[in-house]
Amino acid sequence: AQKVTQAQTEISVVEKEDVTLDCVYETRDTTYYLFWYKQPPSGELVFLIRRNSFDEQNEISGRYSWNFQKSTSSFNFTITASQVVDSAVYFCALSESPSGAGSYQLTFGKGTKLSVIP
Amino acid sequence: DTGVSQNPRHKITKRGQNVTFRCDPISEHNRLYWYRQTLGQGPEFLTYFQNEAQLEKSRLLSDRFSAERPKGSFSTLEIQRTEQGDSAMYLCASSLGTQAGMGQPQHFGDGTRLSIL
Numbered sequence: 001a002q003k004v005t006q007a008q009t010e011i012s013v014v015e016k017e018d019v020t021l022d023c024v025y026e027t028r029d030t031t032y033y034l035f036w037y038k039q040p041p042s043g044e045l046v047f048l049i050r051r052n053s054f055d056e057q058n059e060i061s062g063r064y065s066w067n068f069q070k071s072t073s074s075f076n077f078t079i080t081a082s083q084v085v086d087s088a089v090y091f092c093a094l095s096e097s098p099s100g101a102g103s104y105q106l107t108f109g110k111g112t113k114l115s116v117i118p
Numbered sequence: 119d120t121g122v123s124q125n126p127r128h129k130i131t132k133r134g135q136n137v138t139f140r141c142d143p144i145s146e147h148n149r150l151y152w153y154r155q156t157l158g159q160g161p162e163f164l165t166y167f168q169n170e171a172q173l174e175k176s177r178l179l180s181d182r183f184s185a186e187r188p189k190g191s192f193s194t195l196e197i198q199r200t201e202q203g204d205s206a207m208y209l210c211a212s213s214l215g216t217q218a219g220m221g222q223p224q225h226f227g228d229g230t231r232l233s234i235l
Contacts, residue, residue: 004160035223037226042228043207043228043229044226044227044228044229045161045209045211045226046226047223047224047225047226050223091160091161093160104149104166104213104222105151105163105166105174105177106151106153106161106163106224107163108160108161108162109160110158110159110160111158111159111160
């Protein structure tokens with residue numbers, strides 16, 4: 001069965017500090033996708049990034065960067081120079097290869113609540 | 119606004135009543151998903167449609183839960199005989215259906231928060 005673990009329940013940082021959110025996953029499939037979503041206090045889940053299991057290149061988008069390591073089944077997310085607007089709950093999610101008419105449903109971790117203090 | 123739309127935003131009802139939620143996906147998306155999110159947890163998958171076909175419903179929480187997508191556009195989620203434990207946020211998401219379907223990001227609505235008195 002697939003599983004996503006976000007061991008950090010809550011993190012607080014002071015504005016402009018860098019912060020890394022950890023994500024570890026379990027899957028028996030060789031083909032899968034990993035995602036990060038942001039859920040601000042308003043509640044809507046916002047898609048941030050996806051990574052497929054065959055692409056281990058790290059990615060940078062502005063202040064955000066992602067480190068995918070298949071050897072450790074991890075897909076960590078770093079925010080550089082954090083800002084108050086980054087305060088939210090961040091979810092890591094896994095989508096596996098379907099069997100038959102598979103649904104591509106996402107399996108989410110429990111989320112990490114990030115608070116950026118001014 | 120061309121995002122996923124859900125209504126109502128909030129629903130308060132007494133235990134034992136039936137409730138129905140509606141989801142309007144992004145217009146070009148043929149896949150539609152329902153999730154449930156309880157406090158302090160990540161969303162939990164419930165069911166999935168490709169066009170009007172419900173292709174996965176084994177994860178619905180009980181036979182009190184049902185979902186429809188009659189014309190392959192909007193969808194409804196119904197909970198019959200509500201119980202206290204049904205209190206949660208119910209989220210709808212949609213995505214494009216392609217051969218790389220599992221890699222298509224799901225776009226979520228704001229959710230419907232259900233409170234059972």
